[in-house]
Amino acid sequence: MSKTVQCVMVTLPPPISANAIWRSHISRSGKLQAIKSAKYRDWITLASTMIMSQRVGRIEGAYGLRIQVPRKSRVDLDNVIKPINDLAQMLGIIENDRLCQNISVEKSDGDETIVWFISTKAKGENDVSAFSDCETWEDL
Numbered sequence: 642m643s644k645t646v647q648c649v650m651v652t653l654p655p656p657i658s659a660n661a662i663w664r665s666h667i668s669r670s671g672k673l674q675a676i677k678s679a680k681y682r683d684w685i686t687l688a689s690t691m692i693m694s695q696r697v698g699r700i701e702g703a704y705g706l707r708i709q710v711p712r713k714s715r716v717d718l719d720n721v722i723k724p725i726n727d728l729a730q731m732l733g734i735i736e737n738d739r740l741c742q743n744i745s746v747e748k749s750d751g752d753e754t755i756v757w758f759i760s761t762k763a764k765g766e767n768d769v770s771a772f773s774d775c776e777t778w779e780d781l
Contacts (some may be wrong), residue, residue: 645719646698647762649734653691653754655714657684681724688728697731700760703740707757709749718746727755734758 663675677685719725726738735741735758742761749755 644698645701646702647760649697649732649758651692651695651697651702651756651758653725653756654684654687656708656716656754657681657711657724658716658720659723660720661666662724662738684724685728685731689732690733692732697734700735701762702736703742703753704735705743705759705761706741706743706745707759708746709751709755710746711752711754712748712750713752714748714754718748721746721754727778728738729756 657680661678662681666674668674669753706722706726708718708721708725710716710718722744726741727734729735730738757777
């Protein structure tokens with residue numbers, strides 16, 4: 642993921658809800674700690690493998706985010722943003738999720754979760770819809 646691009650499109654496994662990311666754990670010293678849940682760790686492993694096999698580039702600076710979740714998924718749309726953004730940052734697709742300028746999340750009739758990270762540099766600060774250099778972007 643070293644090439645800088647204007648748009649990255651990835652296909653991901655069914656998204657995990659932000660509500661399922663953390664679990665409470667009591668440490669040996671008796672303190673309550675938040676740890677990544679097994680479900681989240683499994684999703685990270687699978688999603689990372691899928692992204693690495695897609696050989697995507699990276700977005701520099703501010704970006705817009707568009708997520709399509711299968712309609713049959715029971716996850717709340719607002720709960721899929723955090724795990725996807727965190728994974729993209731961890732894998733270097735984006736520099737930092739705080740650079741996200743706009744987000745669109747929707748249900749679709751497909752069977753896969755499709756995510757677009759679109760640089761806001763090339764065509765205007767918040768004009769995500771203007772980008773057509775990403776595969777199938779113009780078909781949406």
